[in-house]
Amino acid sequence: MIAFFFFWGIWLLVPMLVDGTGVLTQLVGVWTSEWKNRRKGMTRGDLKTFPRVSLIIPVHNGGRSLGKTIKSLCDQTYPLRQMEVIVVDNGSTDNTERMFWEHQWQNPLGALHWISTPNPGKAWALNAGIYFATGDYVSNVGCDVALHPDAVLNMVKAFENDPNLSAATGAIEISPDSSEGNSAILHAARECEFVEYFSAFRIGRQSQTLMNSIFTLAAAFSFFRREILLELPQYSDRTVSEDTDITFSLRERFPETVIACLNQAIAYVEPFSSFSALYSQRVRWQRGEIEVAACNPHLLTKNLFRINGVSPVKTLVVDHTLAFPRVVWTFLLPMLFLFGYPLSLVTAAAIAMYLCYMTVDAMIMANCYVLGHKEARSRLRKCWWLFTVLPMYRFILFWFRLGGFLAVLNEPPQWRTSPPWQEAAKHGSRLISQSYIFACQLGSNLMTRPSVFFTAVLGLLAFLAKALGMR
């Protein structure tokens, strides 16, 4: 069995080891970071002054969720008079503007502005918002995000306590799945998404904070020192991931800068609405990662032989280089029994691999539980069994991400991408209906000319006989 693993399963086993080692490294990092934070207390202490904070909300057809976002800002424990909210619309066609005006008259904020940009695109909206922002700190908040009441306060405390901190991302969490009538599979997938996000921010980003290797400042909730942000190039729409692009610009402009993820600044986002939406999101993320790396070739080999700092090559080797052989091996491994390996051995190896991944996910969930806050713990307790299906969820996400790597090669950038199953169903049904019409027309033509009909049947039989090797 061990020999089998090393000989045949290497392309699955090594990525598994890469994943497992990555998780172990992150766990060491997160506990070290936790220990340091307890000593240092980045968000402890009271603020002597309350600097002005500008919160920019870029919005495109976000009428359904904008109200909730603004309300969460009105519920902040940070002095509301010191908060300036700028809602930047970029081409909405729904009731976004009406939703804004409803809140305009009843908000206790220092200022609540509405800007419309002539051009669509999030980058335009963010740049317009930054232009009008007057705060000492500038924050991007997604239009479908609800901030925890202490989020802004904790962010400002962290920045005031650490003068070297130039930008930070909040801890993004998935809101509880409140929609009813969902299938059990969709519900389980949403809970998996919750664990995925929770572990990514509580473990992954925390460990990256320690190593100062945060790759992306989350678009859902990120915070900048104004003077730093103004020295950066504007947000650009050259890639679909303007948040990663600005993070790279920040690292390039200020190589020694500190970028952190703050666990105490929580932002809640809604769970994915459908598998199509999840596919579209992951394709965009993966596409964004490779586009940003491609647009910054001079940063590619940076920190390659260092533990600290962002290393795009290391990230791409794990995400891109290893992904492609994994695609082929995933299907080749089960077929090995055709090359003489017993099916039982191949099956046992596959089960063993799944169990390994399950162990890794159980370890992640246990650590999330220990590190999590009260609500998260209660949610994790309820869905403790998720570690059994999380490897499957991650496996599905792997294929979704692969779609991003392929789309970037010859499809123009777009915010939403149709999933392959919908495309196949759409074109397949069209092909079937067209074939049916063609067959009907052909049939009626042949029936009216019997000699042509018999010749066609004989020709078809001869072709099939030849194809099957008959004489």
Add this chain to the structure above:
Amino acid sequence: MDRGVIFGALVVWVIILLFFRSHRNWLPYYVLGSVGLAFALIGVGRLFFLEQFLQVSTASIVHLLSAVTGVETRLFPAVPGALMVLVIPQNLGWTVLNIGLESSGLLEIGVLTGMVGFYPGWTLKRRILTICVGVFATYVANVVRVSFIVASLHWGGKDLLFISHTIGGRLIFFVLVVLIFWFVLSLPTLRTVHKNVQSWESK
């Protein structure tokens, strides 16, 4: 397997590929294409002596290289792909090392060909050139791996065989192949993407 079944499967495979290709449905197109090509190449390679060629040529090259490194080896003409290695410790004398399917590099060559053969966004000429370079590099990496195993057996004895063959050799090969994949696939992809971004930006 029946020729008719193989032919039928091939026709169905090509039709489905054409369907996905024509509708620019890249994910199923790539998965189906790359896995199918890799599987076909490995199958054909086993049937039409490619595997045997790889085994024999690898054994011969390792034998030639071992003369440089001072490792004593002999080719065993009666059995293709067999290499006799003189094991120095334990006074074991000559030991036969068989280069089988897993050590021939055929699987990795098949995987690389499948991965690149259906890579969208690259011209056929570029894909063929990439496959040629990649296959040659994979072959060299495999020779390095087998040479390492032979040297370990020669100097370390049979006790080291399992570790050097199953773990050390495989990991060396894995690292080399990842490097090859990086240079033939990921790095050129970044250049393609950079060009694409620039062209879409200018539109």
